[in-house]
Amino acid sequence: MLKIATWNVNSLKVRLPQVLQWLADNPVDVLAVQETKMTDDKFPQAEIEAAGFHVVFSGQKTYNGVAIIARHPIEDVVKNNPLFLDEQQRLLTATVAGIRIVCAYIPNGQSLESDKYQYKLKWLDALHDYLDSERKLHTNLALLGDYNIAPEDRDVYDPAAWIGENLVSPPERAAFVRLQHLELIDAFRLFDQAEKLYSWWDYRRMGFRLNRGMRIDHILLSPPLAARCTACVIDKVPRKWEQPSDHAPVIATLSA
DNA sequence: ATGGCGGCACAATGCCGA
Numbered sequence: 628m629l630k631i632a633t634w635n636v637n638s639l640k641v642r643l644p645q646v647l648q649w650l651a652d653n654p655v656d657v658l659a660v661q662e663t664k665m666t667d668d669k670f671p672q673a674e675i676e677a678a679g680f681h682v683v684f685s686g687q688k689t690y691n692g693v694a695i696i697a698r699h700p701i702e703d704v705v706k707n708n709p710l711f712l713d714e715q716q717r718l719l720t721a722t723v724a725g726i727r728i729v730c731a732y733i734p735n736g737q738s739l740e741s742d743k744y745q746y747k748l749k750w751l752d753a754l755h756d757y758l759d760s761e762r763k764l765h766t767n768l769a770l771l772g773d774y775n776i777a778p779e780d781r782d783v784y785d786p787a788a789w790i791g792e793n794l795v796s797p798p799e800r801a802a803f804v805r806l807q808h809l810e811l812i813d814a815f816r817l818f819d820q821a822e823k824l825y826s827w828w829d830y831r832r833m834g835f836r837l838n839r840g841m842r843i844d845h846i847l848l849s850p851p852l853a854a855r856c857t858a859c860v861i862d863k864v865p866r867k868w869e870q871p872s873d874h875a876p877v878i879a880t881l882s883a
Numbered sequence: 884a885t886g887g888c889g890g891c892a893c894a895a896t897g898c899c900g901a
Contacts, residue, residue: 637900638890662900664890689891690899735901743899775901794901827901830888841901873889873901 629724629881630655633771633844635732635827635874639663639694642872643671646696647678649865655878656698657723659730659771663692670694685716693719693730693772710760711753718754720761726852727765729758731772736793744793747775751802758809768849770811773827773874775843776803778813782842784825794841811847814859814879826861827874834873835866846879855881 632655636642639660650658663670663686675682675696685706686692693716695701705720707713717732731754736747762768776799780786789795807813825840834840848856858880866875 641890662890735899737899737901773901829901832887834888843901870889 628883629657629726630878631657631659631726631728631769631771631846631881632876632878633659633661633730633773633846634876635661635773635844635872637662637664637872637874639671639692640665640669641870643674645865645868645871647674649862649876650678650680650696652864653862653876653878657726657728658696658876659728660694660696661692661730661732661773662690663694664689665692683719683721685719687716691716691732693717693732695719695721695723695728695730697723699724708753708757710757711750713750717750722765726767726769727761729761729768729770729772731770731774733772733774733776735775736799738793739791739796748798748802751799751805755802755805755809758806758811762809762811762849766849766851768811769852769879770806770845770847771877772845773843774803774845776800777841777843778803778845781822782825784823784839784841794843806847810850812850812853814846814848814853814856815842815861815877817853817856818859824861825875826877828866830873844874844877846877848879852881855883857882
């Protein structure tokens with residue numbers, strides 16, 4: 628049995644104790660981390676390794692930054708998308724326990740009028756092409772991360788209020804569908820799930836207490852991994868801790 | 884209608900996130 632997870636920690640400097648606590652509490656084999664918000668020289672590699680994990684990372688100052696933490700050796704690491712020149716550190720790929728792990732922090736987009744939105748769509752287009760090449764090299768392929776896309780209205784607390792907005796706009800959702808056309812399957816939707824389950828809640832307006840959230844963190848699996856997947860859950864526990872990230876971890880369980 | 888929280892920085896207000 629293997630558990631793979633993703634968590635946007637919103638600053639690893641602030642959240643490192645919570646990440647280590649969560650890893651101690653949860654027997655996950657791989658954790659894809661987004662928004663480390665630190666340069667590589669500041670990365671807490673020694674602390675994570677001292678806790679018994681392997682780790683690789685690709686960061687920058689203030690924004691973005693991704694990492695892969697694993698209980699097993701990490702091999703064949705690739706930083707960024709070879710098909711997309713990008714100064715922002717948002718993509719990290721590595722092989723762990725025979726699975727090609729792609730950790731992605733997909734751009735937020737800000738608003739449909741923003742240049743950042745155009746960047747988001749271009750980034751998604753390049754991600755699609757990169758995954759199309761990766762899936763031909765690796766039958767066991769998993770894309771984990773903060774997608775900044777709520778795929779369907781049931782992934783949004785108030786769909787009527789969000790029609791056409793950033794995170795749900797048709798071009799973004801089409802990009803998500805295009806990833807699925809690469810035979811990448813949304814692990815969460817492999818199973819019957821309760822209604823109103825989300826992975827992010829706004830810090831403001833009591834978003835979490837009122838469960839005003841969005842499901843924007845996802846785990847997509849290639850067919851052999853989807854066939855092994857026995858569960859996919861969102862862990863709301865760390866969102867209830869003091870000084871939490873605004874995102875919750877998502878965990879997929881794979882049978883041996 | 885606006886911003887409301889939280890993290891960060893050539894910080895003491897402005898930016899970005901989602």
